[in-house]
Amino acid sequence: MRAFTYERASSVEAAAKAAASNSQARFIAGGTNLLDLMKLEIETPTHLIDINGLGVDKIEGTQEGGVRIGALVRNTDLAAHETIRRDYGLLSRALLAGASGQLRNKATTAGNLLQRTRCPYFYDTNQPCNKRQQGSGCSAIGGFTRQHAVVGTSDACIATHPSDMAVAMRALDAVVETVKADGSRRSVPIEDFHRLPGDTPHIETVLEAGEVVTAVTLPPPVGGKQIYRKVRDRASYAFALVSVGAVIQSDGTGQVAVGGIAHKPWRIATAEAELPRGAKSTADALLADARPTEQNRFKIDLVRRTLGAVLTEARG
Amino acid sequence: MSKMHIKLTVNGKPVELLAEPRELLIHVLREELSITGPHIGCETTHCGACTIDMDGRSIKSCTVFAAQANGANVTTIEGLGTPDGLHVLQTMFKEHHGLQCGFCTPGMITRAYRLLQENPDPTEEEVRFGMSGNLCRCTGYQNIVKAILAAAAELNAVKEAAQ
Ligand SMILES: Cc1cc2nc3c(=O)[nH]c(=O)nc-3n(C[C@H](O)[C@H](O)[C@H](O)COP(=O)(O)OP(=O)(O)OC[C@H]3O[C@@H](n4cnc5c(N)ncnc54)[C@H](O)[C@@H]3O)c2cc1C
Ligand code: SF4
Ligand code: FES
Ligand code: FES
Numbered sequence: 001m002r003a004f005t006y007e008r009a010s011s012v013e014a015a016a017k018a019a020a021s022n023s024q025a026r027f028i029a030g031g032t033n034l035l036d037l038m039k040l041e042i043e044t045p046t047h048l049i050d051i052n053g054l055g056v057d058k059i060e061g062t063q064e065g066g067v068r069i070g071a072l073v074r075n076t077d078l079a080a081h082e083t084i085r086r087d088y089g090l091l092s093r094a095l096l097a098g099a100s101g102q103l104r105n106k107a108t109t110a111g112n113l114l115q116r117t118r119c120p121y122f123y124d125t126n127q128p129c130n131k132r133q134q135g136s137g138c139s140a141i142g143g144f145t146r147q148h149a150v151v152g153t154s155d156a157c158i159a160t161h162p163s164d165m166a167v168a169m170r171a172l173d174a175v176v177e178t179v180k181a182d183g184s185r186r187s188v189p190i191e192d193f194h195r196l197p198g199d200t201p202h203i204e205t206v207l208e209a210g211e212v213v214t215a216v217t218l219p220p221p222v223g224g225k226q227i228y229r230k231v232r233d234r235a236s237y238a239f240a241l242v243s244v245g246a247v248i249q250s251d252g253t254g255q256v257a258v259g260g261i262a263h264k265p266w267r268i269a270t271a272e273a274e275l276p277r278g279a280k281s282t283a284d285a286l287l288a289d290a291r292p293t294e295q296n297r298f299k300i301d302l303v304r305r306t307l308g309a310v311l312t313e314a315r316g
Numbered sequence: 317m318s319k320m321h322i323k324l325t326v327n328g329k330p331v332e333l334l335a336e337p338r339e340l341l342i343h344v345l346r347e348e349l350s351i352t353g354p355h356i357g358c359e360t361t362h363c364g365a366c367t368i369d370m371d372g373r374s375i376k377s378c379t380v381f382a383a384q385a386n387g388a389n390v391t392t393i394e395g396l397g398t399p400d401g402l403h404v405l406q407t408m409f410k411e412h413h414g415l416q417c418g419f420c421t422p423g424m425i426t427r428a429y430r431l432l433q434e435n436p437d438p439t440e441e442e443v444r445f446g447m448s449g450n451l452c453r454c455t456g457y458q459n460i461v462k463a464i465l466a467a468a469a470e471l472n473a474v475k476e477a478a479q
Contacts, residue, residue, distance in 0.1 A: 001338045002338070003336065003337075003338055004337055004338060005337065006320065006337035006381070006383045028381075028384070031379055031380065031381070031384065032361060032379050035340075035361070035379050035380075035381070036360050036361050036379070038338075039359065039360065048337065048381075050383075050384060052384070076373075099449070100364070100448050100449025100450075101374055101427070101431070101446055101448070101449050102364060102367060102374045102375050102376045102427065102449045103361065103376070103379075103449060105373045105374060105375055106375055106376075106379065106380075236444075236445070236448040237448045237449065
């Protein structure tokens, strides 16, 4: 691993300023993604800003009746929190479907949203990859693509976003709160937070240089049956091939986001309107613009079937 | 690169050392402190062989920089039992054949130790879920699960007898 200098930031504003003044600096939260990328020299920061001491690690109610989740809340604590389990069961279930106990103990809310793709070519520094090295080419296109995206892809990148938690956050209409290097604050709806690859797959979110995520808020509870169903190659400890996060009301309407099929959690308003008509028409609308490869065409069926299972469970 | 001064409590003993920021905690434990119980299986956060207890939580020590652990309280397998005074989990792994080559075992037992602190009377499913971050190439897991359930039963029996 390349050498770097290390500091523990004392405030959000100081962290943002320090990061903005050095393009080679990175924040480190739980470290469960960044460390592994540094070992492989996919990420090569010369300076690490440890944000674990910033105090943004609380879960509290908002004035609107929702909940504010600090950026540094650990995945373990978020999944186990009483309010989350009672009112946002989808989020708790999605978290517990991901990684393992040891990892969830360290992984944070912001770090989870910002984790990078698991595309195997991104991890192999001997292969071209536009996300790792801008303009070098995409090894996945024409390569081994079983895990890759089927919607929202571009000719530059077909990677997926691997997070389970983000799928639940998308279905629950989360908002990401940040502080920029100049001290100003903004709130970004999760649908605008992650970007599609387009011709700049190396830029994954709308965060600016130095911008710190401080919290993620959820609107007041929406009730309904909250289900997270993850389909993967083995029953535990694997990333999703396809996952469905859904809130289904007794009249059959609801909110649904799909993971494992795109560069960001996939949610489409017109598809959601089809929910009362069943899985097929919903999945057809979700995947209307799909461009699968020969190897990942199975995900089209898998989305429909997984959604079908979720809707059956919601009725039961 | 300049070294940092790091203070830790390891298995109850305060230790101080100098480490470069990029040194992983597992390397500091094994190479600087000669605590070789936690193993390096993958060094990519997958296998769990390097599992230790840090500030009361199971973590993988190949995914922490020593610099980040400054001030932390660490327990490794060395802190759980000794050859003459095995921890109940160690005894049960031995009795139920919860190990073969033994490479994963320190991580398994250190994780199982914390699991039983968090959930003293787990179901088989809860043990399997709680242990899913620890991989074993030899046993097929069946006997590991048995050993942990047996240790839980034993610890609970001892607790009840004491009441
Ligand atoms: C073996 C293994 C299995 C896994 N399985 C799953 C799985 O099944 N499902 C799943 O969803 N995930 C899985 N994960 C991924 C895991 O959930 C992520 O690694 C974790 O959530 C990242 O959080 P972190 O706090 O450790 O991030 P870090 O590694 O600390 O940070 C990740 C990135 O976010 C940036 N960052 C962190 N916090 C902030 C902030 N507040 N503001 C701005 N930038 C910030 C960092 O600079 C870095 O670029 C797995 C990981 C491993 C190693
Ligand atoms: S799909 Fe994206 S991440 Fe994977 S090789 Fe292509 S550019 Fe890189
Ligand atoms: S060596 Fe740390 S998880 Fe494998
Ligand atoms: S006993 Fe050999 S790896 Fe588990």
